[in-house]
Amino acid sequence: MSDATARVADATGNWVDTRAPTWSRPYLRLSRFDRPIGSWLLLMPCWWSAALAAGVAHDIRQLPLVILLFFVGAFVMRGAGxxxxxxxxxxxxARVERTRSRPIPAGQVSVTQALAFLVVQALIGLIVLLQFNRVAVATGIASLIIVAIYPFMKRITWWPQVVLGLAFSWGALMGFAVILGQVDLTALVLYAGSISWVIGYDTIYAHQDAEDDALIGIKSTARLFGARTHRALIVFYGLAVVLIGVALVLAGARWSAWIGLAAFAGHLVWQIKRLDIRDPALCLRIFKSNRDAGLLLFAGLLVDAVLRTV
Structure with missing residues (x-):
């Protein structure tokens, strides 16, 4: 077994590397607690839908607890995924420069240990899920099918980002299931908008590995779009803004939600203008900035939910 203190190549100087007990570090790295951006991005559609559904219900009494449970659930289930x-x-x-230092290929954790850790995380996620109503529990369990097949998609399709979008946007359905006890048209349109957003930001992320992926035959929208990435982002980010806007109309959202959407859209425009796909470090920074874009939209939706109860 390799040294558990050895760091993952693209995640250095974080609390896992410097403060976590040595024995725990490989497991925390498996869960990406050294790189929590993915958990935040999984969380954003959950929070969007919870706030929007609370606004529709004109009732925010459940909202603080739902926000907290979604936070815990997103971090745990992203870790399991x-x-x-x-x-x-x-x-x-093991064949890609950026990922060969991950715990399993680096020999810090065995496959058996990783499987056991996966079960523990899934059980914690189940405990969180069981705090909700039956519709929400069933909706949450249904997402596991997509999560299970996603890792294999990059081997068979140029569009694995679509499958990631289906998984990472599932929270757009969960908020409505939890607060309203149903998944309606508004939730589905919000879900579609979130999928478009995920396709866009994960294309940016995938440009970090485009050269290595080409060598080993891994497919991605980054390789598919190549030099046309900026135009593709205009399409997918634009579609995300339009679809989320339609969801706001269906939900009867007020001015603060639209301000949040405008700020979200402005951030996406900045990303497209700033992006240079030849600069992997810049691609990573822009990808990470999507947490801020998501929080801008959530802030607008949260204010809207509060104002609708006044």
Whole structure:
């Protein structure tokens, strides 16, 4: 077994590397607690939908607890998903410069240990899910099918980002299921808008590995779009803003929600203008900035939910 203190190549100087107990570091890295941006991006559609559904219901009494439970659930289930991804991708990760230092290919954790850790995380996620109503529980369990198949998509389709979008946007359905007890048209349109957003930001992320992916035959929208990435982002980010706007109309959202959407849209425009796909470090920074874009929209939706109860 390799040294557990060895760091992952693209995640250095974080609290896991410097403060976490040595024995725990490989497991925290499997869960990406050294790189929490993915958990935040999984969380954003959850918070959007919870706030929007609370506004529709004109009732924010559940909202603080739902926001907290979604926070815990997003971090735990993203960790479980990343652990599953690392188990299935361990041979591919060993062949890519950025990922070969991950715990399994680096020999810090065995596959058996990773599987056991996956079960623990999934059980914690189940405990969180069981705090909700039956519709929400069923909706949450249904997402596991997409999560399970996602790691294999990069081997068979140029569009694995679509499948990631289906998984990472599932929270857009969960908020309505939790607060309203149903998944209606508004939730589905919000879900579609979030999928478009995910396709855009994960295309940016995938440009970090485009050269290595080409060598080992991994497919992605980054490789598919190539030099046309900026135009593709205009399409997908534009579609995201339009679809989320339609969801706001269907939900009867007020001015603060529209300000949040405008700020979200402005951030996406900035990303497109700033992006240079030849600069992997810049691609990573712009990808990470999507947390801020998501929080801008959430702030507008949260204010809207509060104002609708006054």
């Amino acid at each position: 990343c652990t599953w991804n690392d188990i299935t991708d361990r041979d591919l990760d």
